Amino acid sequence: MSTPDYRLSQLETLEAESIHVIREVAAELERPVLLFSGGKDSIVMLELARKAFAPARIPFPVMHVDTGLNFPDVLEFRDKRVAELGVQLIVASVPDAMARGLVKEEPNGSRNRIQTPVLLDAVEEHGFTALFGGARRDEDKARAKERVFSFRDEFGQWDPKNQRPELWDLYNGRIHLGESIRVFPLSNWTELDIWQYIAREQIAIPPLYLAQEREVVERQGMLYAVNDFIRPRDGEQPFRATVRYRTVGDANLTAAVRSEATTVEEVIAEIAVTRMTERGATRGDDKVSDAAMEDRKKEGYF
Amino acid sequence: MAPDTNTAVPLDADGAVDVHSPVAEHAVELATARKDIVRIATAGSVDDGKSTLIGRLLYDSKAIFEDQYEAVARASKGDHVDLALLTDGLRAEREQGITIDVAYRYFTTPRRTFILADTPGHVQYTRNMVTGASTADLAIVLVDARKGMVEQSRRHAFLASLLRVPHLVVAVNKMDLVGWSQEVFDGIADEFSAFAAKLSVPDLTLVPISALHGDNVVTHSTNTPWYEGPTLLHHLEHVHVASDRNLTDARFPVQYVVRPQTEEHHDYRGYAGTVASGVFRVGDEVTVLPSGLPATVAGIDGPRGPVAEAFPPMAVTLRLADDLDVSRGDLIGKPENAPTATQDLDALVCWMAEEPLRPRQRIAVKHTTRTVRAMVKELAYRLDVNTLHRDRDATELGLNDIGRVRLRVTQPLFVDDYTRNRVTGRFILVDEASNATVGAGMLTPAG
Numbered sequence: 134m135s136t137p138d139y140r141l142s143q144l145e146t147l148e149a150e151s152i153h154v155i156r157e158v159a160a161e162l163e164r165p166v167l168l169f170s171g172g173k174d175s176i177v178m179l180e181l182a183r184k185a186f187a188p189a190r191i192p193f194p195v196m197h198v199d200t201g202l203n204f205p206d207v208l209e210f211r212d213k214r215v216a217e218l219g220v221q222l223i224v225a226s227v228p229d230a231m232a233r234g235l236v237k238e239e240p241n242g243s244r245n246r247i248q249t250p251v252l253l254d255a256v257e258e259h260g261f262t263a264l265f266g267g268a269r270r271d272e273d274k275a276r277a278k279e280r281v282f283s284f285r286d287e288f289g290q291w292d293p294k295n296q297r298p299e300l301w302d303l304y305n306g307r308i309h310l311g312e313s314i315r316v317f318p319l320s321n322w323t324e325l326d327i328w329q330y331i332a333r334e335q336i337a338i339p340p341l342y343l344a345q346e347r348e349v350v351e352r353q354g355m356l357y358a359v360n361d362f363i364r365p366r367d368g369e370q371p372f373r374a375t376v377r378y379r380t381v382g383d384a385n386l387t388a389a390v391r392s393e394a395t396t397v398e399e400v401i402a403e404i405a406v407t408r409m410t411e412r413g414a415t416r417g418d419d420k421v422s423d424a425a426m427e428d429r430k431k432e433g434y435f
Numbered sequence: 436m437a438p439d440t441n442t443a444v445p446l447d448a449d450g451a452v453d454v455h456s457p458v459a460e461h462a463v464e465l466a467t468a469r470k471d472i473v474r475i476a477t478a479g480s481v482d483d484g485k486s487t488l489i490g491r492l493l494y495d496s497k498a499i500f501e502d503q504y505e506a507v508a509r510a511s512k513g514d515h516v517d518l519a520l521l522t523d524g525l526r527a528e529r530e531q532g533i534t535i536d537v538a539y540r541y542f543t544t545p546r547r548t549f550i551l552a553d554t555p556g557h558v559q560y561t562r563n564m565v566t567g568a569s570t571a572d573l574a575i576v577l578v579d580a581r582k583g584m585v586e587q588s589r590r591h592a593f594l595a596s597l598l599r600v601p602h603l604v605v606a607v608n609k610m611d612l613v614g615w616s617q618e619v620f621d622g623i624a625d626e627f628s629a630f631a632a633k634l635s636v637p638d639l640t641l642v643p644i645s646a647l648h649g650d651n652v653v654t655h656s657t658n659t660p661w662y663e664g665p666t667l668l669h670h671l672e673h674v675h676v677a678s679d680r681n682l683t684d685a686r687f688p689v690q691y692v693v694r695p696q697t698e699e700h701h702d703y704r705g706y707a708g709t710v711a712s713g714v715f716r717v718g719d720e721v722t723v724l725p726s727g728l729p730a731t732v733a734g735i736d737g738p739r740g741p742v743a744e745a746f747p748p749m750a751v752t753l754r755l756a757d758d759l760d761v762s763r764g765d766l767i768g769k770p771e772n773a774p775t776a777t778q779d780l781d782a783l784v785c786w787m788a789e790e791p792l793r794p795r796q797r798i799a800v801k802h803t804t805r806t807v808r809a810m811v812k813e814l815a816y817r818l819d820v821n822t823l824h825r826d827r828d829a830t831e832l833g834l835n836d837i838g839r840v841r842l843r844v845t846q847p848l849f850v851d852d853y854t855r856n857r858v859t860g861r862f863i864l865v866d867e868a869s870n871a872t873v874g875a876g877m878l879t880p881a882g
Contacts, residue, residue: 139746145749156707157804296536297871299872300863320539321539
């Protein structure tokens with residue numbers, strides 16, 4: 134790690150910055166929680182939290198907003214990782230919230246929007262004042278405008294035109310009762326940084342991220358693996374293809390990409406040459422409009 | 436419109452990327468090489484072609500993906516692709532054709548990784564420029580060659596110098612619209628250099644460019660044979676940023692106390708934080724402030740376990756051989772080189788709230804990991820950013836005003852001058868009622 138010229142590499146710099154942010158939240162905000170889905174970004178974020186407090190345990194719980202549409206592999210990974218670290222897992226369940234009438238299924242079957250009220254409900258129930266999210270600014274142009282400490286009012290809303298100035302690394306975590314801060318320790322990481330860090334630190338990931346032959350259908354130019362949530366529709370001819378997932382969202386909405394990458398190193402090679410953004414290539418939910426992410430964020434989404 | 440320089444990636448028979456092709460291997464080599472991160476802030480209005488310049492840098496460095504490019508191509512009016520649309524992220528920005536808030540962009544070249552804070556140019560959004568420039572190694576100020584240096588250019592250059600951004604680049608844009616005139620460029624260069632001399636800008640570079648056509652952005656232009664300097668990207672890739680850090684004055688603000696309280700680590704007590712400046716080594720004699728008590732560094736734990744030394748901006752945990760009472764907000768330094776412990780802060784303050792700053796006002800100050808209450812004792816003067824005139828009769832600082840302020844704080848802070856130490860010389864001001872961040876302060880020598 135130490136170098137004669139006292140310089141950190143790009144990954145070490147990003148790592149240090151993220152650890153600083155995570156520690157600052159633990160020091161200043163009363164009840165933080167880390168959003169952990171078992172996806173690659175939240176896996177890296179959780180690993181950084183572990184490093185921030187080692188050899189002590191992570192001093193806050195993790196939470197998963199479970200839409201009920203998750204890949205079983207990813208849930209299994211989530212539970213295993215949480216057990217290894219000895220942290221408390223809180224599951225905010227969208228199906229439970231539907232059962233008690235908090236939210237209703239949308240006609241298109243997407244639970245992307247209705248997970249926001251479920252998240253906000255859990256935040257209120259547990260009195261969380263800071264929520265760590267694994268969002269990165271390179272993912273989307275609305276996310277490119279996010280602060281590291283993003284203030285949210287008592288309705289969890291983001292007001293992009295009136296954000297707190299964020300100077301240097303002096304983060305302002307002061308809030309009134311009911312308000313909260315969304316914290317994005319991975320703000321300055323890119324998709325490639327995440328993968329390089331996973332490789333460098335040998336961090337375990339769910340097998341979905343690596344290429345495997347799967348039964349797929351083609352829908353609007355994207356390949357969806359056939360599973361409990363994706364059934365072939367009339368006129369769709371399932372076929373076998375070698376694919377991997379670049380992002381892991383809801384199983385009914387997340388497409389796979391053709392790939393031969395069976396190791397993290399090969400995934401890095403593919404990403405280094407790919408010409409599509411990860412969300413553009415794999416997310417049905419972001420295709421609604423140019424401002425889909427901005428609108429969801431204003432409603433309290435991450 | 437420049438031709439599409441993006442290299443075609445070989446696909447195998449099934450349409451997957453061929454990761455073993457020479458193109459892919461080369462891309463991986465470039466992408467995974469050990470690089471420095473350089474942080475850039477850009478300032479200028481939409482009319483100066485700032486968004487187009489950023490779009491050009493991103494596009495020519497292949498940081499734009501096909502689906503992003505296609506979306507922009509669809510949205511472009513007229514017969515060329517409007518690269519400016521790549522950077523305006525909010526609905527209101529696209530509708531009004533303005534930039535509202537700082538947006539962060541990422542691009543990588545074979546030599547470096549860049550984090551670019553794209554800041555709005557409007558006067559009313561100065562606070563966002565300060566936000567973007569606060570962490571920057573280098574600032575790019577855009578000037579329209581037809582208009583030359585305007586009030587906004589002065590303001591941007593001044594803010595960059597106020598925040599001690601070590602390197603300033605003036606991109607003189609739209610050179611195509613002044614017939615690539617050396618005379619126009621030299622005139623702007625002279626005027627800017629004269630202004631910069633008053634600001635103590637340590638490193639100033641001017642580049643004649645056309646963001647729209649790409650001249651002197653990534654490749655040298657044949658239209659400016661009289662210009663012998665680097666292209667903009669070449670300058671960004673080679674500017675010497677390593678020496679901008681302070682490796683002399685050891686400062687470690689304690690951020691968090693790590694106490695596992697488990698059987699395995701029963702006696703472990705570590706002080707977590709980010710090295711602000713200087714170098715700490717195992718075995719060093721240190722002093723803990725405010726107690727002033729001496730201690731020895733018994734160990735340094737980094738993200739991957741024990742390390743022999745720590746330097747900025749490493750996030751580490753220091754273990755001390757001595758059993759002292761150390762908590763968040765304390766500062767670990769060296770006995771022969773201590774910061775100033777003081778309750779009186781003299782600083783240049785950039786005010787960012789509608790409600791003005793006035794003497795006798797109470798306010799919260801966050802400095803490193805220490806937050807204290809303060810009273811505004813005195814407003815020495817308000818600075819006119821255009822003329823650099825000091826108005827000593829000013830009674831308040833309004834939104835976007837900059838002035839010299841004296842604060843008295845409730846507990847000592849451990850400070851250095853901002854010019855010497857960007858970490859221990861800075862603070863933010865927070866309104867205790869609204870909790871909003873309302874000001875940025877840079878400590879200056881008293882007098």
